[in-house]
Amino acid sequence: MTRDAQAPTYGSSVTKVEPFGVDHIPDSERHGKPSSQFFVWFAAGLNFPVILLGFSAAWFGLSFPVAVCAIVAGAGVGSLLMAVMSKMGVRLGVPQQIQARGPLGFFGNFLPVAYINVFSGVGWAAVTVILGGKAFAELTHLPFWLCAALLTAIELIVAVYGYNMINYLQRALTYVLTPLFVLITVVAVVRGGSLFAANPHAGGYIGAAGGSITLGGWFLAFLVAWAPFASDYSRYLPDTPQVARRTAWYTGLGNFATICWLGVLGVIVGGSASSTDTITALHELAGPFAVPALIAVGLSALAQNFLNVYGGAISVQTLKVPVTRSQAVAAICVLAYVISLWGASGVEDKFKVFLNLTAYFIAPFATVLLLDFYLGGRNDPRRIAELYDRSRILDWGFVAWAGGVAASVPFWQSTLYTGPFSVAFPGAGDLSMFVAAAAGAVLYLLTYRLKPLRRRATGSPVQAPAQRPDRTTDLADHT
Numbered sequence: 001m002t003r004d005a006q007a008p009t010y011g012s013s014v015t016k017v018e019p020f021g022v023d024h025i026p027d028s029e030r031h032g033k034p035s036s037q038f039f040v041w042f043a044a045g046l047n048f049p050v051i052l053l054g055f056s057a058a059w060f061g062l063s064f065p066v067a068v069c070a071i072v073a074g075a076g077v078g079s080l081l082m083a084v085m086s087k088m089g090v091r092l093g094v095p096q097q098i099q100a101r102g103p104l105g106f107f108g109n110f111l112p113v114a115y116i117n118v119f120s121g122v123g124w125a126a127v128t129v130i131l132g133g134k135a136f137a138e139l140t141h142l143p144f145w146l147c148a149a150l151l152t153a154i155e156l157i158v159a160v161y162g163y164n165m166i167n168y169l170q171r172a173l174t175y176v177l178t179p180l181f182v183l184i185t186v187v188a189v190v191r192g193g194s195l196f197a198a199n200p201h202a203g204g205y206i207g208a209a210g211g212s213i214t215l216g217g218w219f220l221a222f223l224v225a226w227a228p229f230a231s232d233y234s235r236y237l238p239d240t241p242q243v244a245r246r247t248a249w250y251t252g253l254g255n256f257a258t259i260c261w262l263g264v265l266g267v268i269v270g271g272s273a274s275s276t277d278t279i280t281a282l283h284e285l286a287g288p289f290a291v292p293a294l295i296a297v298g299l300s301a302l303a304q305n306f307l308n309v310y311g312g313a314i315s316v317q318t319l320k321v322p323v324t325r326s327q328a329v330a331a332i333c334v335l336a337y338v339i340s341l342w343g344a345s346g347v348e349d350k351f352k353v354f355l356n357l358t359a360y361f362i363a364p365f366a367t368v369l370l371l372d373f374y375l376g377g378r379n380d381p382r383r384i385a386e387l388y389d390r391s392r393i394l395d396w397g398f399v400a401w402a403g404g405v406a407a408s409v410p411f412w413q414s415t416l417y418t419g420p421f422s423v424a425f426p427g428a429g430d431l432s433m434f435v436a437a438a439a440g441a442v443l444y445l446l447t448y449r450l451k452p453l454r455r456r457a458t459g460s461p462v463q464a465p466a467q468r469p470d471r472t473t474d475l476a477d478h479t
Contacts, residue, residue: 010164018162021325022317024384025093030238032167034246037086038254039171040233043303044226045258046177046296048131053218053355054266060211061202067267070216075259078223081366082230083252088373089231090244092384095311096231097318100365101387103372103397103444105452112365112401113318117228118332120358121312124225125155125305125336127354130343132301138283139294148340151301156333158302159309160326163236166306173303180296181262187289188268206427213429214413219263221359221433223255227366229311239381309333356414356430363433364404364440368397371444394454396447404440408432 010019012031020029057067085096092099097117101109133148140147158165198208205211230251237243269285286293313328323331372378386392410419411432422430 012164014161014164014168016164017160017326018164020163022095022098022314024388025235027239030093030236032237034237034243034250036167036171036237036250037234037247038250039174040167040307041082041226041251041254042258043170043173043177044307045255045262046174046181047128047258047262047300047304048135048297049127049304050219050222050259050262051266051269052131053215053222054263054268055270056204056218057215057267058196058199058270059202059204060215061199061205062208062211062215063198064196064267066198066208066212067215068264070212071219071263071267072260074216074219074221075223075256075263078220079252079256079259081227081370082223082255083248084370085227085230085366086234086251087244087248088369088379089234090237090239090247091379092231092381093235093239094231094384094387095235095314095318096228096369097315098387099231099373099378100228100369100397101318101392102378102383103368103376103395103448104401105392105395105398105454106388106390108394108398108453110319112361112398113228113315116358116362116365117315118312118319120225120228120362121308121315122332122335122339123354123358125308125312125332126339126343128301128305128308129155129336129340132298132305133340135294135297135301138280139291139298145341147298148337151298151305152333152337152340154302155305155309156329158306159313159329159333162310162325163233166233166310169306170303173299177296177300177303180292180299181265183289184286184293184296185261185265187286187293188265191285191287206429210427210429213431217359217430217433218355219259221355223259224362224366224433225355225358226255226307227362228315229307232311232314233307305336309336353414353416356412356432357416359433360408360412360436361405363408363437364401367404367437367440368400368444371441372397372448375445376448391456392452393456395452396450397444399447399453400440400443403443404436404438407439408436411435 006028008029008031010016010029054067054071057064057070060067062070088099089096097109097113100113104112129148129151132151133144136142136147136151137144158169199205206214234247234251237247283290283294309329309332312332313325316323316328316331317325321328377383409432410421411430412419413422413430413432419432422428
């Protein structure tokens with residue numbers, strides 16, 4: 001009997017700590033239904049940062065219809081990306097971070113994963129703790145640091161238990177949060193909703209075209225930021241064509257529904273609020289329904305941060321840092337909490353800067369992974385062993401990723417740095433992410449048939465990993 005044919009050691013148990021880290025998930029451990037991905041991503045999208053982004057429509061001076069169209073377009077493209085990358089997890093049974101070793105090389109993958117996945121996981125966790133902690137502090141009148149600490153402790157425990165616990169709680173949170181956000185939506189529309197017109201005198205007005213491109217790009221960037229983690233939550237599903245197809249549909253639908261819904265809600269809140277602080281604005285607008293509104297915002301922080309912390313921990317292990325997944329979870333939670341104490345003031349501006357700086361780097365990364373999966377033959381499970389082969393030091397996908405990032409620099413729009421194109425043509429909006437993806441695609445297509453950039457001589461061929469408990473080692477340590 002092969003190890004893949006053995007009885008599962010983890011299976012569908014919610015109360016067991018997940019024993020796998022960055023390993024390939026064997027057939028004996030494949031379980032679950034594609035519909036689980038709807039709940040994972042629907043709950044993750046029921047989050048206040050999405051409302052925060054929609055809040056910006058009024059600052060850009062966009063009319064209500066233009067803002068809604070921009071949100072739908074950005075959410076549509078981002079949801080399609082998430083759908084495809086979630087499908088990749090079903091096929092390959094490994095995290096998205098490990099998949100990137102294919103086109104970039106074993107060590108070429110280190111830099112993008114360190115920035116895109118680890119930095120992004122910690123940063124997003126901090127942003128979400130700030131918003132959730134503020135909501136609970138406003139609700140309970142407890143100090144922010146205590147509310148943030150309690151949220152972080154819950155996230156740590158759940159992320160340590162891992163995949164099955166996260167799937168279970170995301171489903172539960174979907175049922176709890178949905179009626180709360182429906183209430184917020186109804187109250188917002190009744191108490192302050194308006195189909196407002198364009199405002200050329202708004203502080204951020206750069207024209208309807210530039211404003212809608214930037215606003216829609218932010219919603220796309222929100223989902224692009226999830227892309228390096230998409231397969232992390234689908235890799236346990238059975239590898240069949242039907243499961244893969246349905247997983248893509250459920251993932252796309254779960255993302256699209258909540259991003260559009262809460263994005264438009266943010267437009268409504270931003271157009272009728274008197275405060276520039278989003279939590280305060282929501283409190284004012286909700287009026288007598290402020291308590292359930294703030295509860296929704298606080299609980300929604302958990303739905304997003306379960307994924308941020310878990311995905312970030314897997315990313316740390318991808319970098320071969322000598323820690324277990326549980327230790328990586330603890331480190332990320334501590335870092336996120338410390339950052340949340342520093343960034344609690346002015347979170348809206350910090351959030352948008354962070355969103356931009358992650359999207360500029362993630363867009364070409366996701367592009368290279370997608371092209372390698374469909375054009376580079378990476379969708380063949382027989383090549384999974386290559387992802388754990390240390391002799392594949394550096395490959396051309398790294399050049400495509402780095403070139404995509406470099407090409408986008410003149411187009412950057414950020415308070416940290418604004419590129420020369422954006423300075424000269426501010427009305428064009430933020431095109432950085434689109435340029436990065438396009439440049440990365442071109443470079444990949446020009447190089448993917450070439451021999452690896454750097455390869456080390458190796459002995460016996462690497463075998464695909466099977467069932468093994470969570471350890472800091474992976475397949476390459478057995479060669």
